[in-house]
Amino acid sequence: MGKVALVFPGQGAQYVGMAKDLYENNEVAKNVIDEACSALNIDLKKLMFEGSEEELSKTENTQPAMVTHSVAVLKAIQSKIDLKYDACLGLSLGEYSALVAADAIDFKDTVCLVKKRGKFMQETVPTGVGAMAAILGLDREILGSVVKDIQGGIVEVANYNSPGQVVISGENEKIEEAMVKCKEAGAKRAVKLNVSGPFHSSMLREAGVKLASELDKVNMTKPKVDVVANVNADYYENEGKDLLIKQVSSSVLWEDSIERLLNDGYDTFIEMGPGKTLKAFIKKIASNKKASVNIYNIDGIDSLNEFVQDYGNGEI
Numbered sequence: 535m536g537k538v539a540l541v542f543p544g545q546g547a548q549y550v551g552m553a554k555d556l557y558e559n560n561e562v563a564k565n566v567i568d569e570a571c572s573a574l575n576i577d578l579k580k581l582m583f584e585g586s587e588e589e590l591s592k593t594e595n596t597q598p599a600m601v602t603h604s605v606a607v608l609k610a611i612q613s614k615i616d617l618k619y620d621a622c623l624g625l626s627l628g629e630y631s632a633l634v635a636a637d638a639i640d641f642k643d644t645v646c647l648v649k650k651r652g653k654f655m656q657e658t659v660p661t662g663v664g665a666m667a668a669i670l671g672l673d674r675e676i677l678g679s680v681v682k683d684i685q686g687g688i689v690e691v692a693n694y695n696s697p698g699q700v701v702i703s704g705e706n707e708k709i710e711e712a713m714v715k716c717k718e719a720g721a722k723r724a725v726k727l728n729v730s731g732p733f734h735s736s737m738l739r740e741a742g743v744k745l746a747s748e749l750d751k752v753n754m755t756k757p758k759v760d761v762v763a764n765v766n767a768d769y770y771e772n773e774g775k776d777l778l779i780k781q782v783s784s785s786v787l788w789e790d791s792i793e794r795l796l797n798d799g800y801d802t803f804i805e806m807g808p809g810k811t812l813k814a815f816i817k818k819i820a821s822n823k824k825a826s827v828n829i830y831n832i833d834g835i836d837s838l839n840e841f842v843q844d845y846g847n848g849e850i
Contacts, residue, residue: 536801539621540635541816542604542628546729547809548596550585553603555835557583562613563606566641570602573642574649578602593730594652597627598645604631604807605641607832611806614842619804621760621795625812626693626734626786627651629764629778635806636757638773643752650748654741655731655782664732665709671698671722680715684708692734693786696818701727703735734786742782749775767791792819796827802850804841805831 556563557579571578581590582599589595604624608631611617622632630648633639639647669677674691677700681689689712692703702712709732713724732738754773761770763777767790770777792803792815805812813831820827830850832838844850 537620537795537799538618538802538804539623539795539800540608540619540632541803541805541812542622542624542631542635543600543805543807543809543812544624544626544628545593545596545600545733546727547807547811548590548599548603549808550583550587550590552582552599552808553579553606553834554583556603556606556610556838559835560606560610560613560838563610566606566609567602569642570598570645573645574598578645591730592652593656594649597648597652600627600807601631601634601641601645601648604628605634605644607806607838608635610838611832611842615845617845619759621762621800622757623762623791623795624764625695625788625815626764626781628807628812629761629781631807632761633754633757633774636759636761637755638757638761638770639752639754647748647752651741651745651782654744655733655738658741658744659731659737661730663706664704664735664737665706666692666701666703666727666729666732667709667713668723668725668727669700669702669713669716669721670725672700672716672720674700676719677702677716677721680719681712684712684715688732688735688737690735691785692732694789695786696789696815697822698722698818699815701734703732704737705732734782734784736783738783742779745782746775746779749778762791762794764788764791767794788815789819792816793823796820796823796825801826802828803830805829808833
């Protein structure tokens with residue numbers, strides 16, 4: 535086994551019932567979730583376990599729920615095995631979970647911070663004004679030129695997820711226009727996303743300004759292991775508050791970030807938290823580079839116990 539990276543999912547992977555089996559079957563995970571409820575002074579676990587889906591999907595609820603689930607998985611594993619890892623990274627919101635895993639920021643501070651982050655993102659652009667869409671099967675350079683050619687409004691690249699999967703963000707009518715033009719340029723599909731705002735676009739700069747004032751109140755230190763930043767696909771050199779401020783309104787360079795780690799000798803990736811989205815992205819990126827990788831996903835108690843057993847047996 536070469537170098538190991540922990541990866542953490544972002545908004546969109548949440549589901550009603552998330553982390554419930556962890557809470558009921560692992561004392562350490564239970565303590566993490568209870569700690570989040572206490573820090574936020576809300577019954578976050580009820581939102582996570584019972585919903586409604588509409589309430590859980592509100593950005594200011596989704597963000598602390600996602601971080602809590604990911605950190606609960608991490609801490610539960612660490613209570614059972616001495617997990618060694620060399621780097622952490624997360625997709626969008628997942629970068630905050632990565633910073634907790636790298637001991638750069640306190641967990642309780644983080645859940646409070648991301649709840650506010652979600653609120654700022656939601657408030658900055660009224661619902662229905664902005665939109666996002668996934669463009670599938672179009673070369674990123676061609677997509678970039680399509681986006682650049684659209685006049686009279688905002689449409690920007692929000693996420694470079696994997697080869698052939700890029701997300702665009704901006705004003706609703708301009709996203710519709712871009713979807714048509716991308717298909718004309720050869721995209722296999724253009725799918726509008728069920729999100730509440732134009733995330734990772736310049737329309738959210740004001741949310742970054744508000745986030746900056748909250749970050750000023752939080753103690754952050756240089757990560758103890760390497761963390762790859764979304765905004766530049768490079769390693770954090772300091773506590774990185776400026777990177778988190780920019781991240782709200784900048785493109786997420788996920789494909790570039792994974793390529794950076796592959797080039798630096800990483801061959802094992804462990805996804806912690808709800809869903810298997812990152813596993814699919816990493817598989818595609820590695821395949822495109824003809825790199826051989828091991829990818830694990832830990833969402834609930836069964837996958838956690840299986841991972842712990844395999845790790846203990848030297849199979850990982």
